[in-house]
Amino acid sequence: MIERWALVSGLRGNLKTYDLIQRDLKKTRGVTSLFVLGDLVGPERNCDALLDRLKNPHRGDLKPDCIYGWWEEQLLAERGFRGERKADALRLSQGEDAVNALLNTVNPSNLNWLASLQFGFIELDCALIHGSSSDVGDNLTSETSPLILLDRLTRLNVNRLFTARSTKQFHLELTGGGINSQVKDLNGKREQQQEVPKRSVIGIGAGLNYTLYDVGSDKTHFLTAGSKTNPKRNGFA
Amino acid sequence: MNHAIISCLHANLPAVEAVLNDIDRQGINTITCLGDLVGYGPQPNEVVELIRKRGIATCQGCWDEDIIDGLNACECSYPSQLAERRGHLAHQWTDDQLTDENKSFLASLPTSLRRDRLLFVHGSPNSQHEYLLPDMDAFAALERVETAGADILFCGHTHQPYVRELRDGSIRVRLQNADHDCDQGEELTLPMRKIVNAGSVGEPRHGSTNATYVIHNDATDEVEIKEVAYDVARTCQAIVEAGLPKVFAWRLSHGFEFAEQAEDASHVCER
Ligand SMILES: [Zn+2]
Ligand SMILES: [Zn+2]
Numbered sequence: 047m048i049e050r051w052a053l054v055s056g057l058r059g060n061l062k063t064y065d066l067i068q069r070d071l072k073k074t075r076g077v078t079s080l081f082v083l084g085d086l087v088g089p090e091r092n093c094d095a096l097l098d099r100l101k102n103p104h105r106g107d108l109k110p111d112c113i114y115g116w117w118e119e120q121l122l123a124e125r126g127f128r129g130e131r132k133a134d135a136l137r138l139s140q141g142e143d144a145v146n147a148l149l150n151t152v153n154p155s156n157l158n159w160l161a162s163l164q165f166g167f168i169e170l171d172c173a174l175i176h177g178s179s180s181d182v183g184d185n186l187t188s189e190t191s192p193l194i195l196l197d198r199l200t201r202l203n204v205n206r207l208f209t210a211r212s213t214k215q216f217h218l219e220l221t222g223g224g225i226n227s228q229v230k231d232l233n234g235k236r237e238q239q240q241e242v243p244k245r246s247v248i249g250i251g252a253g254l255n256y257t258l259y260d261v262g263s264d265k266t267h268f269l270t271a272g273s274k275t276n277p278k279r280n281g282f283a
Numbered sequence: 284m285n286h287a288i289i290s291c292l293h294a295n296l297p298a299v300e301a302v303l304n305d306i307d308r309q310g311i312n313t314i315t316c317l318g319d320l321v322g323y324g325p326q327p328n329e330v331v332e333l334i335r336k337r338g339i340a341t342c343q344g345c346w347d348e349d350i351i352d353g354l355n356a357c358e359c360s361y362p363s364q365l366a367e368r369r370g371h372l373a374h375q376w377t378d379d380q381l382t383d384e385n386k387s388f389l390a391s392l393p394t395s396l397r398r399d400r401l402l403f404v405h406g407s408p409n410s411q412h413e414y415l416l417p418d419m420d421a422f423a424a425l426e427r428v429e430t431a432g433a434d435i436l437f438c439g440h441t442h443q444p445y446v447r448e449l450r451d452g453s454i455r456v457r458l459q460n461a462d463h464d465c466d467q468g469e470e471l472t473l474p475m476r477k478i479v480n481a482g483s484v485g486e487p488r489h490g491s492t493n494a495t496y497v498i499h500n501d502a503t504d505e506v507e508i509k510e511v512a513y514d515v516a517r518t519c520q521a522i523v524e525a526g527l528p529k530v531f532a533w534r535l536s537h538g539f540e541f542a543e544q545a546e547d548a549s550h551v552c553e554r
Contacts (some may be wrong), residue, residue, distance in 0.1 A: 200423050225421045231444060
């Protein structure tokens with residue numbers, strides 16, 4: 047079967063957005079999997095209705111596979127699921143009020159489910175992670191140094207890394223290049239040449255902005271849920 | 284000006300003394316130490332006190348960190364359960380021996396030291412536990428130096444001294460944009476950078492029993508790997524007398540830690 051993935055992130059408790067995406071996907075041909083790459087929760091609104099829908103999909107929903115993101119990490123840390131660590135990153139960047147707001151958006155009964163979510167998926171030669179293997183908050187964009195992008199791909203030993211943290215949509219391919227290295231030790235010198243492997247980093251967007259990925263042809267399609275003007279929504283193969 | 288970099292002293296006093304003598308003989312005044320003052324060896328207090336007395340600038344090693352924070356490196360750091368048990372035994376022994384004063388000295392050490400374009404760390408800029416092996420992916424190696432904002436990165440932790448020059452690097456990229464599928468090709472030229480591993484004074488694993496360290500000339504950027512013979516038998520005897528695992532003595536007298544490399548040396552424990 048030809049696989050087509052839908053990749054979603056940054057819902058932050060917004061059930062309406064998720065509903066629009068599900069409607070879109072119903073109208074799109076051949077979507078085989080739906081991956082939700084974290085930030086299911088956020089400080090703006092109560093998140094329980096969305097979490098319920100993700101846990102218990104409606105009839106006709108494409109069943110979502112979820113991992114945790116930066117906001118879940120903050121919530122779980124503050125709720126004591128991460129050992130000594132608290133929501134330090136959030137506290138530092140947005141203050142105590144933001145931490146309290148976040149705590150109030152999720153019913154404690156949902157915490158165990160959130161804590162059971164994985165850090166990422168490896169599917170075929172693709173890694174699906176909220177940030178990168180270096181950190182759930184790793185903010186990769188098309189502006190990030192290709193050296194860093196290559197490093198993140200190398201750490202996972204995958205050809206494609208799907209990331210969501212930046213909220214941007216982009217598909218950056220590493221197409222060539224190389225490097226020489228010389229090692230000198232007590233046994234003498236040796237030279238090495240290495241080429242840049244053909245690999246890509248894909249930013250999948252956030253909220254209404256989501257991504258379709260055709261696994262066989264390695265094509266990404268950047269979409270906005272509910273937008274009637276999107277010419278690529280239907281009919282691309 | 285020549286300056287010396289030493290690493291991984293591992294509580295081996297005869298080796299530390301021999302290396303410091305060798306450096307002094309050459310009239311070199313600036314010495315930087317990349318950590319692992321303790322662990323495996325039989326004289327942790329003596330070695331820490333010597334480094335303190337000499338006022339040698341030091342960063343914190345993986346053993347120094349573990350003595351302070353407790354053992355939280357996961358079993359992935361060890362190649363076998365046997366090696367892990369021995370590591371734990373040495374950790375416990377060192378923890379019992381070290382004075383509170385020497386422990387607080389280890390706790391006070393920074394994870395990195397910087398002098399202009401030179402950066403000094405124990406393992407890598409990311410972690411005291413990350414191994415930068417001589418043959419690791421060249422781009423990943425360059426990323427460590429470049430992200431840390433250094434021209435030359437001095438590290439230890441592998442116990443194998445080497446100098447690695449990374450040059451003539453480039454990466455070509457093409458961007459598929461969100462709004463329009465324009466093909467934008469671009470080429471990034473990568474800078475030339477160096478990684479210098481100082482090897483190990485007190486627990487060499489480069490195939491000989493000699494202690495190793497490096498000398499860097501900060502005008503010419505030339506690096507020399509130095510080997511120093513010391514009284515290995517004296518340290519081995521002290522290891523046995525202290526009741527530490529005999530294999531540590533055997534290892535020192537062979538200069539190589541047979542089959543005791545972690546399988547995935549680039550693995551960084553997330554714990
Ligand atoms: Zn060491
Ligand atoms: Zn170490």
